[in-house]
Amino acid sequence: MSALLQYNKITYECSCGKWRTLPYLYFCRHCFKIKCDDCICKEIDMIFCPRCLEVSSAPEARSKKHRCNNCNDCPNCGNVLSGRSENEKCYLICQNCRWSTRDSGEEDRSNTRMWPSKENPLTTELNEVIGYMKKLEVIENAPKELRRGKGSKTWSALHLKDKFGMQKMVEKRRNMLAPELKPLGVHEPTAAPSLEEDLENRSDLMRTLDQIVAQPLINSSEPLRPVKVFLHGRTLMRCGECERTLVKRDFGLATYKFKISSFAREFVPDIRLSRPEKPEKLQVGQTCHVLFSVTNLSLSTLTITITPQNGDGMIQCTTAPIDLVLPSRKEADAASVQGVPTEQSDIIVFRQHNRVGLRYEIIPSEDTIQSPILDLLITYTQDGAFSLLAAASEDVLKPEEARLDKVLTAHLRVSLA
Amino acid sequence: MSGDAESGISIDSSSIVCAEAEISGEVTIKEGCVVQPFVTFDATKGPIFVGKNNIFEEFSVIRNNSDGQPMIIGDSNIFQSHSKCHAKYVGSRNVVGIHAILEDGCSISDDCSIPPRGKVHSHQNLEPSIAVYGEFGEQRSTKTPNLNPNQQLEFLRKVLPSYHHLYGGKKRPVAVPTPATAAAATAAQ
Numbered sequence: 001m002s003a004l005l006q007y008n009k010i011t012y013e014c015s016c017g018k019w020r021t022l023p024y025l026y027f028c029r030h031c032f033k034i035k036c037d038d039c040i041c042k043e044i045d046m047i048f049c050p051r052c053l054e055v056s057s058a059p060e061a062r063s064k065k066h067r068c069n070n071c072n073d074c075p076n077c078g079n080v081l082s083g084r085s086e087n088e089k090c091y092l093i094c095q096n097c098r099w100s101t102r103d104s105g106e107e108d109r110s111n112t113r114m115w116p117s118k119e120n121p122l123t124t125e126l127n128e129v130i131g132y133m134k135k136l137e138v139i140e141n142a143p144k145e146l147r148r149g150k151g152s153k154t155w156s157a158l159h160l161k162d163k164f165g166m167q168k169m170v171e172k173r174r175n176m177l178a179p180e181l182k183p184l185g186v187h188e189p190t191a192a193p194s195l196e197e198d199l200e201n202r203s204d205l206m207r208t209l210d211q212i213v214a215q216p217l218i219n220s221s222e223p224l225r226p227v228k229v230f231l232h233g234r235t236l237m238r239c240g241e242c243e244r245t246l247v248k249r250d251f252g253l254a255t256y257k258f259k260i261s262s263f264a265r266e267f268v269p270d271i272r273l274s275r276p277e278k279p280e281k282l283q284v285g286q287t288c289h290v291l292f293s294v295t296n297l298s299l300s301t302l303t304i305t306i307t308p309q310n311g312d313g314m315i316q317c318t319t320a321p322i323d324l325v326l327p328s329r330k331e332a333d334a335a336s337v338q339g340v341p342t343e344q345s346d347i348i349v350f351r352q353h354n355r356v357g358l359r360y361e362i363i364p365s366e367d368t369i370q371s372p373i374l375d376l377l378i379t380y381t382q383d384g385a386f387s388l389l390a391a392a393s394e395d396v397l398k399p400e401e402a403r404l405d406k407v408l409t410a411h412l413r414v415s416l417a
Numbered sequence: 418m419s420g421d422a423e424s425g426i427s428i429d430s431s432s433i434v435c436a437e438a439e440i441s442g443e444v445t446i447k448e449g450c451v452v453q454p455f456v457t458f459d460a461t462k463g464p465i466f467v468g469k470n471n472i473f474e475e476f477s478v479i480r481n482n483s484d485g486q487p488m489i490i491g492d493s494n495i496f497q498s499h500s501k502c503h504a505k506y507v508g509s510r511n512v513v514g515i516h517a518i519l520e521d522g523c524s525i526s527d528d529c530s531i532p533p534r535g536k537v538h539s540h541q542n543l544e545p546s547i548a549v550y551g552e553f554g555e556q557r558s559t560k561t562p563n564l565n566p567n568q569q570l571e572f573l574r575k576v577l578p579s580y581h582h583l584y585g586g587k588k589r590p591v592a593v594p595t596p597a598t599a600a601a602a603t604a605a606q
Contacts, residue, residue: 097550098559
């Protein structure tokens with residue numbers, strides 16, 4: 001779709017200096033800056049199963065090891081496993097490759113929820129080690145804790161009387177500061193299998209890399225087990241500077257609506273090449289034409305100045321800067337807009353609702369004909385939209401400042417190749 | 418049996434064949450089959466024999482490309498829509514997926530399943546309970562049988578005649594005594 005709309009030919013400069021196409025940019029309404037993927041913060045908003053859309057909270061997801069309890073994938077071919085019941089018991093089967101839990105020797109169960117998967121056999125040992133390490137951490141931090149807790153002196157007098165049952169608390173605190181340590185038994189090293197043994201024990205059936213990666217806990221001699229579906233995270237975007245929310249989706253998981261959406265498309269004039277399918281052939285030293293359209297997709301009228309930049313390595317443009325007034329999407333729909341004055345100009349080709357077609361004259365040189373890039377600087381003000389925002393912000397503005405709309409710029413490059 | 422002896426088409430009266438189905442050559446369809454609209458049976462090069470209780474979904478093509486050799490299709494198979502079958506022999510209880518192709522002269526035994534867009538190459542023989550899957554047509558043998566299409570058959574037998582003209586201007590057939598209805602009838606007696 002983006003190829004059809006020729007979005008890939010026009011890149012905008014982000015406030016961090018990177019060049020991105022318009023659909024990949026955001027606009028912070030408080031910093032008045034264009035933001036790209038690399039200069040925003042992302043935050044996990046919701047964790048859910050992509051298959052059954054069940055939402056789980058972060059600790060819940062952690063306890064589930066970020067896998068869905070109810071949805072399983074086929075370990076053999078990766079398709080969805082569906083339940084099939086027989087004699088009031090059910091088993092999971094893949095409709096594509098006919099792998100079933102019966103193939104792996106698992107017994108049928110009364111329901112398909114919480115299908116057991118292979119657990120790490122060393123889980124208890126691992127937990128013991130983690131607990132031991134935590135105790136060590138406490139012991140190491142104990143001197144620091146003592147230094148910090150100066151109130152302990154007053155406590156010591158109180159706990160002698162033990163009027164308020166302080167004794168227990170003090171004991172607890174002391175225990176916390178220096179827990180008893182039972183050294184753990186050393187994990188027995190297992191003998192590394194030799195190549196011959198490994199070859200002998202290997203099952204005849206070779207597994208693909210995908211199958212092995214999906215189930216790292218299962219050895220090649222064991223049968224495959226259903227793979228639980230990974231949970232996905234839905235993100236919320238924040239501006240990297242002011243940390244205000246740029247994109248926030250609606251509460252429900254199944255909706256595609258946005259609560260907050262500050263996509264650059266809705267604030268910055270959208271420039272697109274007209275007739276990209278038949279570009280004019282560029283010739284060195286001759287005046288050629290570039291046709292493009294400017295669209296205002298924002299909610300308020302834009303006053304735009306487009307200035308071609310004849311910088312180093314850019315194609316030379318002979319057209320003078322042009323001023324335009326573009327009505328908003330909403331105004332353009334209303335009947336009253338019919339009377340928008342059409343400027344008498346060589347540059348404007350057509351004017352239609354919230355869109356203007358422009359024709360620019362360029363002269364390619366020997367250096368620029370290989371990769372012809374037209375450099376444009378757009379200066380624009382948005383009617384009323386930002387003064388309202390400024391009034392709502394906590395900064396107190398001078399009256400004359402508040403009334404003025406902020407002048408914004410967008411720097412973009414059009415690739416004519 | 419209905420159909421005329423000259424054309425060689427013989428369809429059992431309990432089978433439901435929609436009028437839009439295209440049947441040519443010597444085709445025999447036995448009891449209880451359901452042939453949905455726009456199915457092609459092309460037996461101009463050799464006869465086609467179809468067993469009992471098969472389902473042929475829309476746009477599936479059954480074509481005998483061999484020279485005079487018969488094509489035999491067993492019982493309770495499902496040919497899903499847009500599947501192409503040029504096989505020499507198809508056993509029973511197989512599922513041929515959407516857009517799957519059984520090439521000339523291959524043969525398939527019982528309880529096999531061909532996935533959507535799957536392919537069985539010509540002169541390939543599938544043993545019983547083989548499932549073809551994946552991009553490169555990997556095969557594996559399975560212990561789980563295909564589901565019996567009885568429920569689907571019953572539904573189609575009920576619904577199709579209500580909304581389609583049947584082949585050869587046939588009227589709605591008498592209800593087929595399926596195992597369930599037969600059991601009910603005996604229970605009533």
